[in-house]
Amino acid sequence: MSLWRTKSIEDSLADSHLEHRSLTRSLGTFDLMVMGVAVAVGAGIFSVGAKAAGSYAGPSVTLAFVLAAVTCALAIMCYAEFASTIPVAGSAYTYTYATLGELLAWIIGWDLILEMLTAGAVIAKYWGIYLSSVFELWGWDVPATVNVLGLEVSWGPFLIVAIFTTLLVLGTKLSSRVGAVFTIIKVAIVLFVIVVGAFFINPANYTPFIPPSQPAAPGAGDVWTQSLFSFMTGAAPAQYGVFGLLAGASLVFFAFIGFDVVATSAEEVRNPQRTLPRGIFAGLAIVSVLYIGVSLVLTGMVPYTVLADAKDPSLATAFIAVGASWAAQVISIGILAGLTTVIMVLLLGLARVLFAMSRDGLLPRWMSRTSDTRHTPAHVQILVGVVVALIAGLTDVGILEEMINIGTLSAFVLVSIAVVVLRKKRPDLPRAFSVPWSPMIPILSAALCVWLMLNLTTLTWVRFLVWLVIGLIVYFGYSRRHSVLGQKEKALAEERGRQSGSTGRE
16 A cells, blocks of 8 residues: 555545534634634734843844745635635645645644644643733632642643633634633733834834844854854854844744644635635734734834843733733733633634544544434544643643644645646646746745744754654555545555456456
8 A cells, every 4th residue: 555645635535525524614704813812813913022022133024934834825725726726624734635645644733733733732821821920910819720640630721722712612603602702802912012112112122123143142052052054164153144034934934833823714614715824814914913912112212232131031021111011911811811712723723623634534433423413523522632631630731832833834845846846747636726927936935934944943853753653554554444535545555356256357
């Protein structure tokens, strides 16, 4: 059986109508737009820009956000073409299966599991931390952990994951409505912060816009903490300058992950050929404007050196520095609201990827069974909720943050390449949205994503390779033998063998 066998688009579309293994199309353009904003606007909008400005880019962090947004937009064009052509669950996994073969599809599906599982656990953990911060602001003495059988358990992650797992089991449309309420609240808070912060801007803080390069802080040149690019080229780690700007773009790219998660809901979208591209691009446009606005206000309020000197720089750092400490309270509430919707979309996305992979037999088939009444993948959704809650509630997940970026970027690379392949293999397919100037834009998208990956730390790459090795063991030990496509090929080969033997005897 070939490792490069592909699943036809016609078979993928047919599978989306299988009894007890199909999803209800209930989402519209507004739902997808809100979903994109919901997953991308979280705690990062209040903190990741400050960290990138202080440690890497200075005021040019705004350009870092623009570069990350452009990179994301190029990749999302590729997703939009696929989503309008193959509107079924699975996102990058499904697209790769149709173009580059089963092995690469498994690898990218395994990467998506890494991205969404670690992101869900990390953000659920932070939700519990910020919930405690809100309690402290209001003067409530509520312990962040409880003792269960001798273990210190963070109860916040269990609570939020349980709530959204229940909502997702009850229905995607219901979850989308709840998520929309929280999304409107957090966008309103972000706009409020931008408007108020604008009154404290000092234009002198924007100079120099790209600070001159300087040697990195002591310890930053450690073999595990330097970027893979620096490690391979032997370049001395440095802060600021053009390479600092590029490193900052790699960091703030974290702010734009999630739009690939929106594509996983393709099987639940009404009129997907038109709705998916509109919803995804509208969400990306809103997120880009918000991030650029926040970064301009942040670096205009205080010199970037103030952010560099802070232990954990955030937007609150800038407000406290200008004497507006009250804003920290508003920001804490905004962070809590922001993280809430991110968790919901990640739980949905992870369940849909597992649903698609199990429907193809690469994971146990029971995971792809949908409920008779709600038509949601209840079994796998509950499993996802339990695993994410356990990881977030019982472990220190902070060390896994960069794993989210590398999982997303690897998916973007393969989807960009797959667009070019599908154009060659199936030029006849109707495409409601087509990437302009192909193959130039898909190739540029893949190249930019590879560059951002090279700017992640060597330790992140080592962990990523370990995850891939585990995935290959699972594939060759289970998935390859249980693949529905492989079993069909095997049955056809046996049938041809029987027919050939029958003809020979005659």
